[in-house]
Amino acid sequence: MERTVDRRRLRELRDREVERFVGEHPRSGELFERGKSSLLAGVPMPWMTEWAGPYPVFVEEAEGARFTDVDGRTYVDFCLGDTGGMTGHAPKAAVQAIAEQAAKGITLMLPTEDSIWVGEELARRFGLPYWQFCLTATDANRFAIRLARAITGRPKILVFNYCYHGSVDETIISIEDGVPGPRPGNIGPPVDPVVTTRVVEFNDVPALEEALAHEDVACVLAEPALTNIGIVLPDPGYHDALRDLTRRHGTYLVIDETHCICAGPGGATRAWGLEPDFLTIGKPLASGVPAACYGMSGGVAERAQAFMDSLPTTDVGGIGGTLSGNALSLAAMRATLEHVLTDEAFDRMIELGKLWAEGVKAAITKHGLPWEVQRLGCRAEYWFSRTPPRTGGEAAAADDHELAQLTHLYALNRGILLTPFHNNALMSPATTAENVDLHSRVFEEMCAELVAT
Ligand SMILES: Cc1ncc(COP(=O)(O)O)c(C=O)c1O
Numbered sequence: 407m408e409r410t411v412d413r414r415r416l417r418e419l420r421d422r423e424v425e426r427f428v429g430e431h432p433r434s435g436e437l438f439e440r441g442k443s444s445l446l447a448g449v450p451m452p453w454m455t456e457w458a459g460p461y462p463v464f465v466e467e468a469e470g471a472r473f474t475d476v477d478g479r480t481y482v483d484f485c486l487g488d489t490g491g492m493t494g495h496a497p498k499a500a501v502q503a504i505a506e507q508a509a510k511g512i513t514l515m516l517p518t519e520d521s522i523w524v525g526e527e528l529a530r531r532f533g534l535p536y537w538q539f540c541l542t543a544t545d546a547n548r549f550a551i552r553l554a555r556a557i558t559g560r561p562k563i564l565v566f567n568y569c570y571h572g573s574v575d576e577t578i579i580s581i582e583d584g585v586p587g588p589r590p591g592n593i594g595p596p597v598d599p600v601v602t603t604r605v606v607e608f609n610d611v612p613a614l615e616e617a618l619a620h621e622d623v624a625c626v627l628a629e630p631a632l633t634n635i636g637i638v639l640p641d642p643g644y645h646d647a648l649r650d651l652t653r654r655h656g657t658y659l660v661i662d663e664t665h666c667i668c669a670g671p672g673g674a675t676r677a678w679g680l681e682p683d684f685l686t687i688g689k690p691l692a693s694g695v696p697a698a699c700y701g702m703s704g705g706v707a708e709r710a711q712a713f714m715d716s717l718p719t720t721d722v723g724g725i726g727g728t729l730s731g732n733a734l735s736l737a738a739m740r741a742t743l744e745h746v747l748t749d750e751a752f753d754r755m756i757e758l759g760k761l762w763a764e765g766v767k768a769a770i771t772k773h774g775l776p777w778e779v780q781r782l783g784c785r786a787e788y789w790f791s792r793t794p795p796r797t798g799g800e801a802a803a804a805d806d807h808e809l810a811q812l813t814h815l816y817a818l819n820r821g822i823l824l825t826p827f828h829n830n831a832l833m834s835p836a837t838t839a840e841n842v843d844l845h846s847r848v849f850e851e852m853c854a855e856l857v858a859t
Contacts, residue, residue, distance in 0.1 A: 409774040409857045416812055419855060423815045427459045430819070433476040434464045457826050458814035468495035470836030473823075482841040484762075484831035485823045489665050492690035493746045494836030500693035503741035504734065513732035520736040524699075527743045531672040532663070532685050534701035539731035543664040543688025544572025546700040547627060549725045550684040551576060553702070554625035554658045557709040564617055564626045564657070566608040568798025570634030571627055571662050572688075576602045581799060607797040608632055609640060611647045618655040625658040625684070630674030633665040635801040636828050637780040637787045639794070645680055658706065660684040664698075668785035668832060670756070671749045677783070692738035693746060696729075699739075751835035755784035758833040758842050762786045765846025773853040784833040816852045817845070 428435065438461035441448035447455050454462050463475040471494055474480045486492050493500065525537040540546050551563055551574070563576050568589075571577045579599035580589035586605045588595045599605075604623060606613040617623065628648065632638035652659045661682035663673035667690065670677040675685060683706050688698030702710065714720055729735075763786040766779045770788070780787050780794045790809055795801035805828075814824050822845055824831055831845065 407774050408776055410776070411809060411856060412859075413808075415856065415858070416809060420808070420812045420815070423812065423819055424460060426819050427815060430479065431459075431461075431463060431475070431477050435461055437464045437476065438462070453826070458811045458818060463818070470494045470496075471834050471838070471841055479821070481818070481821050481823045482837075482844060483823045484833075484837075484841075484845065485825040486832045486834055487689075487694065488825050489668075489689040489832060491694055492667070492832055492834055493693040493742055494834035495694070497693050497742070497746045497835070499745035500695075500738055500741040503737045504693075504695060507734050507737035510733070512734040513729050515728070517731070518733045518736055520733070520740045521731060524736055524739045524743065527740075528699060528701055531743075532675050532701055533672070534682070534685050535704050536707040537699050537701045538725075539697070539699045539735065540727050541688075541696040541698060541730055541735065542572065543662070543686060543698045544574055545727060545730070546664075546686035546688055546698040547571045547574050547577070547660070547662060550660045550686050550700045550702075551625060551627065552724050553706070553710050553713075554660065554684065556713050557706070558624040558656065558658065560622050560624040560657075562602060562604055562620075562623050564604040564606065564614075564623045566628060566632060566798055567605055568635040568802050569608075569627075569629065569632060571629075571664075571686075574627075575599065577627065579603050579605045580802075581605055581607070607799055608638055609644055609796045611644070611651075614648065615651055618651050618657055621655055621657075623655070623657045625660045626652055627660045627662060629662050629664075630666045630669070630678065630680060631782050632798055632801065633668075633782070633785065633830075634828075635798050636789055636795065636804070636830070637782050637785065638796065638798060638801050639780065639782065641796065645678060649681060658683040660686060663687040664689050665785070666782065667747075668755075668759075669783035671747065671752050674782075690747065691742060692735050693742045695735055695738040697735035697739050746835060748835075752784065755833040755835060755837065758837050758839065759784040759786050761839060761842045762831055762833070762845060765842060766849055769846065769850035769853045772850065773857050775853060775857065785830065787828060787830040789829070812856075813849075813852060817848055820844075820848045820851075822848055 438448045466474045466476050528537050529535050565577045567581045578589045578592045586600050604617040606617050659682045664687050666674040683703050685701045691697045763779045763781040766788050770777045776792045778789045790806040791804040
């Protein structure tokens, strides 16, 4: 029998869980209050106010797939710094390389041999021959977009509704009531993003075709599957259509693997045989040390180099970052790719992703809830909808903030951290089957309480 969630019951549970959270986190509460006198809203980053619960837990230390907060409580971390900690926290091989390189010099504006090792490894994993480094995936996307614009001479880019590619001005756009404009929450856009950007729904081939037919789009910036509004997988054949249409209209395809690296050691690009012109990735590449990169095909590299050669100088050209490509990031990237995010690690992580999704599915089925679970490699997520959404618009409409706040807080109070903003869990090389079983038990308990009359 299908059950609906009783909102009154939901709020009762939420109030109980908030009370428990406050009772169990006095020290985090004190730090949050103290932080208000020097930090905007008491936290170092605006979105840190958006965790479930009245304030975030402050961290004491983290190792592997676990962390301890300042109140001495430990958690299994399925958020993993929203992929920045996908390696598990403080993996030994990376920590050793980081310590050794820190003692030998951190940033010089000169190359180290590690950069070549990493470039060769990225080429092996993703199939693109040429690489450049920066510090964040946001910058990798910004720089790929700049190059695409420079060498095509076209003004616009195209993104998918409810995508997220970092704080890249051109991408913070959405379609509301059929009309494209600044995405709700866009803080101080320099221009209305419709000036710079075309936006269509993921999986909508006719809309993509219509948008590209203007032939003013330098590049499509795409995650292989949307991951930032829940996991929205491509329909069968969608990537073939995307590649055909971009080629036909002289538009570059930039694939952002920052989250879809969860599909395997070469991301969805290798797992699904994609053929991007550019590839961007950041977050977990250096075990948490800031590091990101963008790769390009031989043809793009040739045109990009010719363009650079035509400039009087490139040092103020908008592709930069004084600390980009620094020795520490590169040493950490090398150790991470060589010893932490290995092919064998992905095999184990993906099996755990399956186990997590099975646990959630079993609880949903047992309690007759009209929900669904979706998985991409070692990332999995549940939806408060009967079927997984096919577009970003559908995904945004399926969000249930109040319910998500309860599921997150319920998990947190029982020693489990989920990724905020959606119901996402990620497996690291350090995650264990026992960690996943704990989530399955707690999730089932929550479902039972939610439907109890
Ligand atoms: C797909 C994708 N690309 C890029 C970014 C930006 O990463 P960063 O904030 O580290 O620059 C994100 C962040 O969530 C992301 O999910």
